[in-house]
Amino acid sequence: MGGSSALVEKNSGGGQEELRRWSRRTPAMVRKNFGGNREELWLQSRRTLVTVGKNFGGGRWQESSGSGSVDAKVGVNKPELLPKEFSSVIDVAGFLSAGQENRLRQEIADLEEETGFKLRVLAQNYPETPGLAIRDFWQVDDRTIVFVADPTFGNILNFNVGATVDLDIPRSFWSRLAGKYGNIFYWKEKGEDASVEAAVKAIATCLREPVGRDNCSEVK
Numbered sequence: 001m002g003g004s005s006a007l008v009e010k011n012s013g014g015g016q017e018e019l020r021r022w023s024r025r026t027p028a029m030v031r032k033n034f035g036g037n038r039e040e041l042w043l044q045s046r047r048t049l050v051t052v053g054k055n056f057g058g059g060r061w062q063e064s065s066g067s068g069s070v071d072a073k074v075g076v077n078k079p080e081l082l083p084k085e086f087s088s089v090i091d092v093a094g095f096l097s098a099g100q101e102n103r104l105r106q107e108i109a110d111l112e113e114e115t116g117f118k119l120r121v122l123a124q125n126y127p128e129t130p131g132l133a134i135r136d137f138w139q140v141d142d143r144t145i146v147f148v149a150d151p152t153f154g155n156i157l158n159f160n161v162g163a164t165v166d167l168d169i170p171r172s173f174w175s176r177l178a179g180k181y182g183n184i185f186y187w188k189e190k191g192e193d194a195s196v197e198a199a200v201k202a203i204a205t206c207l208r209e210p211v212g213r214d215n216c217s218e219v220k
Contacts, residue, residue: 076131091123095192111204123149149196157182173216
């Protein structure tokens with residue numbers, strides 16, 4: 001899997017920690033979900049790892065046709081796009097109404113109180129994004145799920161999942177969630193806001209399920 005290591009090196013600046021994490025995840029992901037199919041691995045990575053490691057610039061991987069190489073967007077850092085006060089939902093793209101934002105914040109607050117997991121939502125149109133500045137603003141850690149809603153590259157749902165979350169939630173959940181509520185046909189018909197709200201609800205339902213062999217087996 002030399003290509004996957006080069007991919008992470010390009011997106012994370014060669015961080016050895018991220019390279020090691022990726023190399024551990026990749027074979028298991030392929031065996032469990034795709035039976036060793038390399039093409040499906042690329043699709044999985046493009047759907048679920050829009051931000052790799054320290055890159056919260058919102059850049060999505062763009063696969064070059066036929067070569068297997070990847071052209072990564074450069075990370076963005078625009079702290080001026082952050083709100084003055086803390087918010088678990090940041091909508092710089094204008095997808096959500098004020099009422100929707102308030103409902104999502106309340107759902108996220110209830111979820112955090114019940115489970116200890118921190119869900120954070122950023123709605124953007126790359127490159128108009130706070131990008132790297134979001135890490136410190138949200139104090140992203142191993143119990144954080146950063147959900148980036150960005151339709152720029154087709155599928156609107158993108159996730160960066162902390163290591164502790166990764167232990168409890170099957171990795172296949174995120175790709176199934178993106179496939180159900182993030183595909184271009186869904187959000188074009190129902191709206192970007194509907195995709196965001198449906199995804200938050202599905203994540204909350206999943207995180208509240210008891211950890212076990214069948215937890216989060218359905219996207220609800």
